[in-house]
Amino acid sequence: xxEVTNIxxxxxxGQGVMTAAEILAEAAISLGLDVKKTEVAGMxxxxxxxxxxxxxxxxxxxxxxxxxxADILVAFEAAEGMRWCxxxxxxxxxxxxxxxxxxxxxxxxxxxxxxxxxxEMRDAGVxxxxxxxxxxxxxxxxxxLVNTVMLGxxxxxxxxxADTLKRCIVDRFRARKPQxxxxxxxxFEAGRAVRG
Amino acid sequence: MNASLPAAGTRLFLSGNDAxxxxxWDAGCRVAAAYPGTPSxxxxxxxxxxxxxYAEWSVNxxxxxxxxxxxxxxxxxxxxxxxxxxxxxASDALMTITxxxxxxxxxxxxxxxxxxxSSQNEQDSRYWGRFAHLPVLEPADAQEAYDMAREAxxxxxxxxxxxxxxxxxxxxxxKGLVTPREREIHVGxxxxxxxxxxxxxxxxxxxxxxxxxxxxxxxxxxAGESPFNVVLEGSDKRIGFVASGPAAMHVREAFPDAPLFKxxxxxxxxxxxxxxxxxxxxxxxxxxxxxxxxETGIKAAGxxxxxxxxxxxxxxxxxxxxxxxxAPLLGEKAPPAVRVPLRVFPRPxxxxxxxxxxxxxxxxxxxxxxxxxxxxxxxxxxxxxxWNALDTCISMGASIPMAIGMDKGRGESxxxxxxxxxxxxxxxxxxxxxxxLDAVYNxxxxxxxxxxxxxxxxxxxxxxxxxGRDIHGEGAPRIDFAKLCEALGVNPERIRVVDPYELPTxxxxxxxxxxxxxxxxxxxxxxCVLIPEYKRSAALCVDEEKCTGCGNCVDVGCPAISVxxxxxxxxxxxxxxxxxxxxxxxxxxxxxxxCLRTCGAEAIVPWQRSAAEVQA
Numbered sequence: 001x002x003e004v005t006n007i008x009x010x011x012x013x014g015q016g017v018m019t020a021a022e023i024l025a026e027a028a029i030s031l032g033l034d035v036k037k038t039e040v041a042g043m044x045x046x047x048x049x050x051x052x053x054x055x056x057x058x059x060x061x062x063x064x065x066x067x068x069x070a071d072i073l074v075a076f077e078a079a080e081g082m083r084w085c086x087x088x089x090x091x092x093x094x095x096x097x098x099x100x101x102x103x104x105x106x107x108x109x110x111x112x113x114x115x116x117x118x119x120e121m122r123d124a125g126v127x128x129x130x131x132x133x134x135x136x137x138x139x140x141x142x143x144x145l146v147n148t149v150m151l152g153x154x155x156x157x158x159x160x161x162a163d164t165l166k167r168c169i170v171d172r173f174r175a176r177k178p179q180x181x182x183x184x185x186x187x188f189e190a191g192r193a194v195r196g
Numbered sequence: 197m198n199a200s201l202p203a204a205g206t207r208l209f210l211s212g213n214d215a216x217x218x219x220x221w222d223a224g225c226r227v228a229a230a231y232p233g234t235p236s237x238x239x240x241x242x243x244x245x246x247x248x249x250y251a252e253w254s255v256n257x258x259x260x261x262x263x264x265x266x267x268x269x270x271x272x273x274x275x276x277x278x279x280x281x282x283x284x285x286a287s288d289a290l291m292t293i294t295x296x297x298x299x300x301x302x303x304x305x306x307x308x309x310x311x312x313x314s315s316q317n318e319q320d321s322r323y324w325g326r327f328a329h330l331p332v333l334e335p336a337d338a339q340e341a342y343d344m345a346r347e348a349x350x351x352x353x354x355x356x357x358x359x360x361x362x363x364x365x366x367x368x369x370x371k372g373l374v375t376p377r378e379r380e381i382h383v384g385x386x387x388x389x390x391x392x393x394x395x396x397x398x399x400x401x402x403x404x405x406x407x408x409x410x411x412x413x414x415x416x417x418x419a420g421e422s423p424f425n426v427v428l429e430g431s432d433k434r435i436g437f438v439a440s441g442p443a444a445m446h447v448r449e450a451f452p453d454a455p456l457f458k459x460x461x462x463x464x465x466x467x468x469x470x471x472x473x474x475x476x477x478x479x480x481x482x483x484x485x486x487x488x489x490x491e492t493g494i495k496a497a498g499x500x501x502x503x504x505x506x507x508x509x510x511x512x513x514x515x516x517x518x519x520x521x522x523a524p525l526l527g528e529k530a531p532p533a534v535r536v537p538l539r540v541f542p543r544p545x546x547x548x549x550x551x552x553x554x555x556x557x558x559x560x561x562x563x564x565x566x567x568x569x570x571x572x573x574x575x576x577x578x579x580x581x582x583w584n585a586l587d588t589c590i591s592m593g594a595s596i597p598m599a600i601g602m603d604k605g606r607g608e609s610x611x612x613x614x615x616x617x618x619x620x621x622x623x624x625x626x627x628x629x630x631x632x633l634d635a636v637y638n639x640x641x642x643x644x645x646x647x648x649x650x651x652x653x654x655x656x657x658x659x660x661x662x663x664g665r666d667i668h669g670e671g672a673p674r675i676d677f678a679k680l681c682e683a684l685g686v687n688p689e690r691i692r693v694v695d696p697y698e699l700p701t702x703x704x705x706x707x708x709x710x711x712x713x714x715x716x717x718x719x720x721x722x723x724c725v726l727i728p729e730y731k732r733s734a735a736l737c738v739d740e741e742k743c744t745g746c747g748n749c750v751d752v753g754c755p756a757i758s759v760x761x762x763x764x765x766x767x768x769x770x771x772x773x774x775x776x777x778x779x780x781x782x783x784x785x786x787x788x789x790x791c792l793r794t795c796g797a798e799a800i801v802p803w804q805r806s807a808a809e810v811q812a
Contacts, residue, residue: 012543025209025371029209029373034372034373035209035371035372035373036337036370036372037209037372038369038370038371039369047543047545047546047548047755048545048546049543060372061445061446061448061449062446062449062450062514062515063370063372063442063445064366064514066514066515066516067533067534067535067537068534069516069534079540079541079543080543082538083537083538083540083543085535085538086533086534086535086538088534088535089534103541103543103544103755104581104753104755105541105542105543105544106541106758106759107750107757107758107759107776107778108581108582108750108759109762109776110541111541111542113541114540117540120538121538124536125535126535
């Protein structure tokens with residue numbers, strides 16, 4: 001099973017979780033690997049939890065990552081990192097955007113948002129790196145760069161060269177929004193710099 | 197061929213739904229129909245983008261099956277797709293179509309929402325194969341979804357039978373690598389009149405029954421030789437597995453060295469080959485999602501097997517679930533969990549920022565003495581916080597008939613409670629109209645809130661007869677709901693069309709109509725915020741100096757509003773009140789003004805984008 005790499009990308013509907021997972025899958029496909037990607041997306045555009053599972057290797061059978069099997073957890077929101085960190089295998093790594101998005105049930109006072117999700121993960125023995133991807137993106141002039149920053153942050157933890165992933169991002173933007181290629185390259189490198 | 201379509205032989209990264217769509221097109225299918233439903237929706241969405249095939253959003257699943265079936269009478273290939281509960285609706289047609297059989301290939305894709313991602317129940321659609329004596333194909337990944345969807349048409353024509361392509365969430369929404377083959381072209385010979393075959397009166401139908409049984413026997417032999425049913429060898433013969441669909445992938449991953457009889461054409465089950473397989477292993481375990489169908493058939497044939505005695509009866513299977521369940525059979529202990537999950541607040545789906553339903557549920561939560569019968573769509577979320585303004589949800593269109601029953605069957609505590617049914621535009625057209633007709637005919641004292649947001653919102657915004665667009669986004673006749681309700685017999689004076697953002701007007705409409713002693717209908721007329729018809733307005737923010745912490749805006753339930761500070765105030769009467777000061781996520785706000793209308797302190801004001809934010 002060790003020949004299969006499991007990456008779990010999580011966040012909230014509309015944050016770009018599925019796009020990030022798609023780019024990771026494209027990178028693996030470009031290397032000739034077998035890839036499966038799955039998510040439950042039915043109600044996610046209505047503010048619910050989104051989790052996208054990317055598995056790649058020589059041959060991938062089952063599509064979903066099971067608890068205790070993820071090599072990398074990419075969380076676009078801090079509490080979502082907490083929700084999913086039990087999916088990490090021993091030695092797995094969590095890259096967590098420290099953005100805090102409280103759902104209406106928190107606003108209504110029915111539940112509390114955890115004080116410091118990253119610290120709670122660390123206390124639970126998770127190898128976690130928390131950073132403010134939004135601040136990095138803003139500094140580069142566009143909040144929408146968060147996605148690329150997050151991908152940059154895990155780029156050096158993948159079983160293939162970071163440049164493979166970077167090339168997929170660049171190709172994607174070159175085809176759709178060429179004016180954003182350079183910004184995304186910088187965002188990717190800024191993400192790599194915080195890799196932990 | 198369309199230049200934008202990837203050519204045959206290209207390796208594509210497709211979801212199971214996309215793969216089925218491509219296969220249906222490549223099989224030369226002429227007519228495809230569906231009503232949207234998770235997890236099947238994307239099949240028809242994709243098909244509508246292909247040339248040279250008629251695709252439609254049907255008003256419900258029964259209609260979609262009948263449309264597809266009608267095409268096959270002419271020898272053309274027909275296809276329909278639905279979610280599991282859709283087949284319940286279509287089954288009235290199905291149970292007789294199985295008697296007539298088809299001429300052109302007829303393939304019915306049924307997608308089971310195993311694990312409840314977006315459904316009101318969990319069903320195993322493979323039962324329909326047993327019930328209707330039809331072959332069932334169960335792909336295990338996207339490539340198999342492609343291969344089996346194509347082959348399904350050939351099987352259908354060879355045996356003149358509809359074929360069920362049974363999918364699950366983990367087929368529909370899993371992307372994998374798929375290589376499509378060359379497209380075939382099929383031209384039907386045209387419809388030939390044949391009363392004995394196509395007019396199912398008792399005398400004719402009776403003649404078809406023996407043919408149906410013959411067909412089933414022939415299909416059983418065919419399944420025994422199908423390349424979709426294969427034994428994957430394994431050196432560890434302590435346990436041999438029989439599995440179909442995605443379950444077969446989980447088995448292979450969890451027990452790579454165990455022999456596996458992988459079933460793709462799982463109904464009629466190839467019992468004799470399974471018996472032969474069982475003889476080669478020490479123990480047999482049947483792994484299937486979700487009901488023990490194969491298991492029961494295998495046991496009935498006198499073959500000893502394990503199955504649901506060790507495996508879970510519900511929900512999705514996965515390799516760790518299998519390892520844990522099967523360990524005792526191997527005399528082993530289940531591996532312990534690697535990590536303990538951390539406790540975090542739940543994040544249930546919410547209504548969107550500025551959703552027109554927010555106004556409806558805010559209003560319903562303010563009117564006392566109501567019983568609210570609900571239906572299926574985004575608006576089912578009205579049952580949740582902060583509104584708690586929806587009391588039932590059962591099946592498509594059930595809101596109105598249930599309201600009639602709640603009115604007619606009042607119990608002691610119901611007194612003069614007012615009964616309201618809440619139903620969306622798509623659901624109303626799917627199966628709700630008959631309920632309203634029933635309410636008029638039987639003089640039920642109910643009020644129907646028809647939430648017309650001009651789309652099928654829950655499944656991602658598909659078009660319907662109320663949207664004014666067809667499946668291709670082209671202009672189409674648009675139903676007039678007020679006229680429709682009037683035609684169904686509702687007193688025109690009891691039909692109101694209201695803007696759900698105009699809270700006082702909506703409140704008065706609800707208050708007045710629930711008092712009327714006859715059926716009444718309130719139609720809300722603002723579009724879903726996710727479709728092009730929705731027009732955003734200037735965003736709002738909270739003026740912190742004016743905010744009194746009354747918390748009224750929180751009760752709207754808009755996800756752009758959050759509480760930044762809480763407190764308590766003791767009123768002159770001595771009563772203690774909770775206070776909540778709020779902020780608006782102005783970047784997300786689209787200026788629907790609902791919250792503004794609840795703010796007595798006039799603390800909700802237009803948002804001035806700061807220079808820095810404009811630059812960002």
